[in-house]
Amino acid sequence: MSQILNDVLAANQEYVADFGDKGDLALPPSRHFAVLTCMDARLDPAKFAGLAEGDAHVIRNAGGRASDDAIRSLVISHKLLGTNEWFVIHHTDCGMELFTSEIMGDLLSQSLDTATVDENGWRDVGEGPGSTEGRYINWMTFKDNAASVVEDVSRIKAHPLVPNDIPVYGYIYDCRTGALVEVPEATTAGKAA
Amino acid sequence: MSQILNDVLAANQEYVADFGDKGDLALPPSRHFAVLTCMDARLDPAKFAGLAEGDAHVIRNAGGRASDDAIRSLVISHKLLGTNEWFVIHHTDCGMELFTSEIMGDLLSQSLDTATVDENGWRDVGEGPGSTEGRYINWMTFKDNAASVVEDVSRIKAHPLVPNDIPVYGYIYDCRTGALVEVPEATTAGKAA
Structure with a gap:
């Protein structure tokens, strides 16, 4: 099981243990x-x-x-x-x-992986493939x-x-x-x- | 000022007073x-x-x-x-x-006010006017x-x-x-x- 999933479910168990009368909320x-x-x-x-x-x-x-x-x-x-x-x-x-719809469309067309950003702007470091579908979305x-x-x-x-x-x-x-x-x-x- | 707005801003002041180092979060x-x-x-x-x-x-x-x-x-x-x-x-x-897109479209066409619901279903008690725009939305x-x-x-x-x-x-x-x-x-x- 993923560590994140494990941690979320463990935190949820604590919440349940201390849930009180919140089950009666409308x-x-x-x-x-x-x-x-x-x-x-x-x-x-x-x-x-x-x-x-x-x-x-x-x-x-x-x-x-x-x-x-x-x-x-x-x-x-x-x-x-x-x-x-x-x-x-x-x-x-x-x-x-920090970006524009055009930048997002360009980045996604290169790869779907997480891009990096620095003082020179966004840069795609993924291996691809990307998708041009991002150009059809208003971000x-x-x-x-x-x-x-x-x-x-x-x-x-x-x-x-x-x-x-x-x-x-x-x-x-x-x-x-x-x-x-x-x-x-x-x-x-x-x-x- | 609305009581809700007043209460939200008062709660926010308490949050700010106890904000700690959360201003450094990335x-x-x-x-x-x-x-x-x-x-x-x-x-x-x-x-x-x-x-x-x-x-x-x-x-x-x-x-x-x-x-x-x-x-x-x-x-x-x-x-x-x-x-x-x-x-x-x-x-x-x-x-x-508890509803369907058709029910929502009907209710909104009668009035924009809050509807009521009971065992017989939704009922519009508003005075209107309503709008048929709700029929063009997938709810x-x-x-x-x-x-x-x-x-x-x-x-x-x-x-x-x-x-x-x-x-x-x-x-x-x-x-x-x-x-x-x-x-x-x-x-x-x-x-x-």
Whole structure:
């Protein structure tokens, strides 16, 4: 068995042993809100936003982007499970600022193996084969972190399946300090009607 | 200010006060793996899988489905940030088992407000207006939890941008006990080539 799999299952056994009465929690989030944020390993939304099990939906993808899939999740969150306030939280030092869709397409066409990066940019060290399929995917990179939060909040608010009265708060998590820093233009864009 | 926003920011201040040396964590996940799971409020992947900040990517959407967006995130996770083992973790009592794309389309066409559910099924109590846009979205519901894990692991393994040598483990989180229960057919489908 893989060491990682072994470690995850061992940690899970400890969690189960101390599970308490969490088995009684209801499906709908008890605090009626949802968080959309990045998959980045340094982010622990439950810890940085004070969530206990059962409190809130957490949606995560590369960049914390308001992709169609994130909006699918948010609409389910409100329409079927009653959340009525949403957070969009990007973060400093995000990997999505370090490449472009063109770079990703080029790297994947060379090999599927993990590339390396240094001050000269990305370099593929894999042996291949690669695939040109990466050229048909929008990788949803961005250059300006605050602008990306504004764009994502605006896209959510403009969606025809999102009610006007759901406020959407735009924030950037600072990976150096753990702090949530407001993006005021995003929060303004995300105000309830 | 909303009570929820106030509470989240207060919890964040406590997190910042006790942040320690986590500001030095590197961008790539130190334990080189990624987890794809559901947005469900009862699931805390860091707790149930034993993750500290910096350890692993966590991708979450409604159902923990291997959507195009989840695959976008997984490919970035491996190609640029070096993860080389992935988990797909669905869970018992998932909301995605309680409706169909047709039901969701009907409900949203009546109103965008939160619907109610009882033994007679979903019922829209909103005042409208609704939108027929929901009929153009695949909501990615499922009826058989284990089968959905097998499907998602199989889709990931079959993707042209996913290297053969990445093992993908299929599990179901039991909301009553906190336990991760293997879906053996999924893990077999997810084995490294």
